[in-house]
Amino acid sequence: MSEAITLGTLCMVDYKTGRYIAEFVEKSQNNHSRAIVKIISVVDHPQQGDLHHPYQVDVPIFHQRKASAYMEHVLLPMNIIEIYSGEALDYSSSLANAVQRQLQELAGKDDEWSNKAREQLLLLNNEYGF
Numbered sequence: 001m002s003e004a005i006t007l008g009t010l011c012m013v014d015y016k017t018g019r020y021i022a023e024f025v026e027k028s029q030n031n032h033s034r035a036i037v038k039i040i041s042v043v044d045h046p047q048q049g050d051l052h053h054p055y056q057v058d059v060p061i062f063h064q065r066k067a068s069a070y071m072e073h074v075l076l077p078m079n080i081i082e083i084y085s086g087e088a089l090d091y092s093s094s095l096a097n098a099v100q101r102q103l104q105e106l107a108g109k110d111d112e113w114s115n116k117a118r119e120q121l122l123l124l125n126n127e128y129g130f
Helices: 091-107 112-128
Strands: 010-015 018-027 034-044 073-077
Touching (some): 010 034, 034 091, 091 112
Antiparallel strands (some): 010 018
16 A cells, blocks of 8 residues: 555545445554545445354354445454545445346356345345335
8 A cells, every 4th residue: 555645535445345436534643554434435245154154054143244334444454454545436326336246146156155245135135225
């Protein structure tokens, strides 16, 4: 990550299995190797299921993972924050696109994990209001 990052710089960040475009807010007051960003657009929706047992459905909890919210502030290590120079779709459109892309990827698969992940995404799709 470049040292040229300043307040308002657009960034690409990975957070809890999702990928987002965010706006740099500030370096952490307590730990300057970390920074706060605010989410403004969804690139990739978080993966469904148990992260410790990927692609398995016989787990104690098959997690339903929501995307980070619009303007949610997230604390991340500075070294994973990448400056982003492209355009950012508005949050609602980007969220809908990310969910649809993931549903399309899962539609081509017919295994137990993909079916369960698709089921969770469809529930989220309704919750998101799409």
